[in-house]
Amino acid sequence: MVKEIFTDVVIAGTGGTGLSCAIVAAENNLKVIAIEKLPKIGGNTRISSGFFAVGTKEQQVEGLHLSTKEAIRQLNEYNHYLNNGPLTKRIVENAKPTLEAIEKWGMEIKLNPTSNTTQYAHKDNPYAGGSYHMYQNKDDSYERIKKNLEEKGVKFLFKTTMKDLVKDKDGLIKGIIAVDENGNEVKIYAKATLVATGGFGGNVQRVAKLMKTNRMRSLGVPSMGEGMTALENAGAVNIDSHALIHAAQLARSKVTQNTSKKHLAGFSDNPLTRLLLTPLMWVDPDGRRFTNEDTVYDTVLWANAGYNVGGMYYILVDTKTLNEYTRGTKLTVSKAGPGATDKPGDFVKLADEAVRLGTAFKGETLAKLAEKADMNLKNLETSVKTYNEAVKNKDDKEFAKKSNHLIYSVEEGPFYLLKAQVAYLGTVGGVRVDDHMRVLDKSFKTIKGLYAGGANAGGYYEGQSYPAYEGLASGFAWTSGRLAGLAIVSDLGD
Template sequence: MYKTDVVVVGAGAAGIGAALTLVDAGQKVILLEKGNKFGGAGMFGAQGLFAVESRLQKEAGVSYSVKDAYHDLVDYAHYRVDLKTVKKIVEYSASTIDWLQKHGLKTELVNNTQEVHQKNLQTYHQYIDKFTGFSHLIEHLEKEHGILLTETSGEKILLDTDGQVSGVQVLHQGKTEEILCKAVIIADGGFIGDQQLVKEYLEINYENLYSMGERKATGDGLKMLENIGADTKQPHLFENHAASVISKDNLKWHNNSIFSLTNIPLLWINSRGQRFVNEDICYDFALWGNVTYKAGGFYYYLLDEKLVSFLTKNSLDWTDSFERTFKTLAHEPMTYKIGPFNNLKADLNEAIEQKTGWIGNSIADLAEKINVSSTVLENTIKSYNNLVKAGKDSEFYKADQFMKFSLKKEPFYAIKACSTTLGTLGGVQVDDNFNVLDKNGEVMQSVFAVGNTAATNMFADSYPTIEGLSCAFAWNSGRIAGETAVNLVHKN
């Protein structure tokens, strides 16, 4: 049996942030990690985080203030957020960049990683050598006598006869054990890995959702908190992020040309065979993800034989929406080109074999293959062709440069792109210090929730378009909860 001051459940960004804050204040901490590797989505998924008024920004002459960021965030959410939480996260963000560097994880200020955000002021702080950096964080934890237990999941928060936290029941390498403690911080990343919970809160067919989230995040923390009376009936959101072509038979399947063509503004149609958006929305990942989710979780992008022939032989002066993300990470220059795709016919056939692509010898034939009205699809394509001929998208106002390809020559192809999520946002209700609240809105002493387990106090109906914000929320909420727990433990 272990005994400590605070147990932190989950060794991702939020959990590590809390644990390091505690050991730096001289508290005894045990950090639990369900898997055999620490880091979670904060390391394996993220490449950096948002911050304002950081030292790096001041050195670069970036004049984007806490006040500016605060207004942008609350305006985006139409004030349906907790204003104290928003302000506190933004206020902490700059010091967190220095704090991470002090503990061994360096960052660099880079251009925003999405093409549509290039005119926005720089706020994205990209990790430098993130895997080594995260290792330094854990080394610091252990140097300060903190304990990391891997292959250990939280099962139950233990309360004494007065209803105060007395410990945590855990499953450690297959064995049920108890850790005695004075406080608990839940930082286990939400519930994207729990299929039943996802289905409960999802507004689309589960079959149309592709998750890039942490599979180990199965809602354990939410269940633990619910069992002691916490308010878990808060809005649960999905961090919608772009759209992906996937094979349900082989989730590891990837085809470079099919993936790249998903990332440019060709003609998209919804499940009714209708156009539904200005397709250049693909250059903003959050909005692209939102519109895909709103469309029912998927859409098709269309090609005809003439376009396939062109792309097989020629490059296109359009930007792959993900190019800047990858080029920024690798410190390489942009190409602003896509293609040529020398084996595009074979790649399309591969997509068809994977049941994520369809071919029709006519528009009516394709409509039958993808189960939409042939009349509707024919009218959609006819209307779009007229817009291309005019060179203006008077329907949804896609930029003129993308009104280039009409669809007239058979065969016709449809590729299905599905709603993609980076994880769940929100869960248990908390205050601005990340104390967990009960169903009456009262603080539950010695219990905290951070990161994706905490309520969506910064996000209303969707994730904002500011890059790196969920990772910043994780690090900063962890630090804030850690500081609050320090004061609480001292009192006890």
């Protein structure tokens, strides 16, 4: 039997977007049902570290006086004006009140000042590196938000998965069709529907098709995209969904947030991560060098460079370099993305183990190495020769890598290629919305009663390139959810 529920607002997905909308709706005494496929609230937002906002009290305390005007200008420029201007402006201007609202509802926040940024490339830009408001004591914070919302009457239905939208005979959106944990259909009729299911990063086939490579690694909660598909079927236009590509990992690194106490983001505590996180020599799968490796100091630029060669590349080192790394490296170890462990280790032994595990190749000569990795020898030899000249002359004529990063040449065999894979943190971008998060159809008309936000909404980032401003996606989730809530309150009052 189909269960039917009637409410003012139905929200699918309880990440930052859904929760923030629920807060506004609850503050305005609307009846809210929030469905969530997992057994707990938070989604990818709960895994994320921080929230981009400018002009906050936390920044004032640090003496950081940033303007929304300048933040909007930088974001528009970064996005080449392919972003939605009015939406960008509203999000940036509403980030501060949104942050204050979620703090009031239970989230503990601490600013990471520019001087502490883990992305060293951001040290000169407080907008990129000093706007990261980090969530503290996340489990307690989310529990407080849930409890406060429940006390205000918000009803959560866990292990309940949205499948589609309810449409009446005229095609108007009237709520959500979901399936509960026992496989029973639940129809939730509502005056307003927010689809906040966080994109489709768990649907690796869909991401591979969109991004034209299956070589990247997926992180995050398993959002399969039912919400996004339902939005598209309701006449919404997906303008810019793409994978949120972010840093790279050594192949087969253990991807688990439970190890996060071991080092920065918990991807692997193998000392070889220091090879991943220093600007050594990189080559594409056919042996060509392809970028200035100092992009490793910025998660986005680093991932973009790796994505450009199909999402997988190799770190090329010789035995002399490995022996030096056993003693220590002269290069600054990046803390971007996965972060590196500072555990000691014998790098030759560890690299040999990586070869045994199939995540690295080894060759006594470049010719043997190219054969093992099925790589074009001529490409590899040319790349190595040119790179060694750059190291010798402290002048990278190919990609202008900084001279102080041109330290380790590739000369003494055996040589090793270590496989690195770009990672993605779900998807971002999505359907076209107005600057109040109302979903628009192909004629730019609002689809009455339908709202989208967070990783389901388009217009905040240029397709495929996520701006390197820390906390942008997570901040967008909370702030767009709040804007959707405010729009719902206003639309239901009309």
